[in-house]
Amino acid sequence: MSKLVIVGTCAFDAIETPFGKTEKILGGAATYIGMAASKLNNVDPAIVSVVGEDFPDTYLSLLKDRDINIDGLEIVSGGKTFFWSGKYHNDMNTRDTLVTELNTLENFNPKVPASYTDAEIVMLGNLQPQVQLSVIEQMAKKPKLVILDTMNFWMDIALDELKETLKKVDVITINDEEARQLSGEYSLVTAAKVIHEMGPKYVVIKKGEHGALLFEGNNVFFAPALPLAEVFDPTGAGDTFAGGFAGYIAQAGDTSFETLKTALIYGSCLASFTVEKFGTERLESVTREEINKRLHQFKQLVQFDIHINN
């Protein structure tokens, strides 16, 4: 089994899309990452996070039942769980954040369980860059690969800390607008170069329904998103992508450009399930068979033969 340490939020989300609205439901970056990674074979994921006393036991069981280790999930007595609320625009590609209540996340001091400090892959999900850095520093030996995901929220309020953390990171996964914000460059190719100089050897830029790009020096790879008939709720798609991506790398056991290319496809494949229902609902139920079927669809989507005349 390949150990995968995941840090990120475990949250309550309230979501509004053109198709409906939810009350507080299970969400959070670490939740989606953990659930997605748990779908890969021979991967042993552990979540490092914090919640309040209001986090239901049923949510904890949901994680445990998927063999996600939660020894590093702190429950603060009397505390309130991180809460996020968002509303999607009609195109479903953009959203407004309505509420971000950090609650227990505000004073979070992450503790990686001793049995996971030797994990080879570390997935730093979206939360304070200082917390992400603390997780790297707790690893007993240098991991094979440290992957970081973040968002504009942290660039706005903790840019210097984010830049410090990035110096210790091998792969960054961010969306196109965030790549532009972080680099100050409009072209994604130039943005990737600028971000590369901040530390990460690999830069992954997520473009929602338009797929994802992987940059390493002059190497570029593109993974499409699967064209879907029904997109219900994109929340967690980026985190699910990160979970499938990190999970595949843990499963493969190597960190070459070729492996990361396949990881990009796994990430896109898993994310395509998340958007089909509200919250984690679809990801909870997806089977290995369904994943494999969709991987075949991905293959067909991008495979072509071309005869180039001189």
Ligand code: AMP
């Ligand atoms: P995504 O749609 O992949 O960008 O991720 C949405 C998830 O990120 C939701 O489940 C939220 O709980 C979580 N989230 C939203 N804002 C933040 C934030 N500032 N820090 C950490 N997690 C967040």
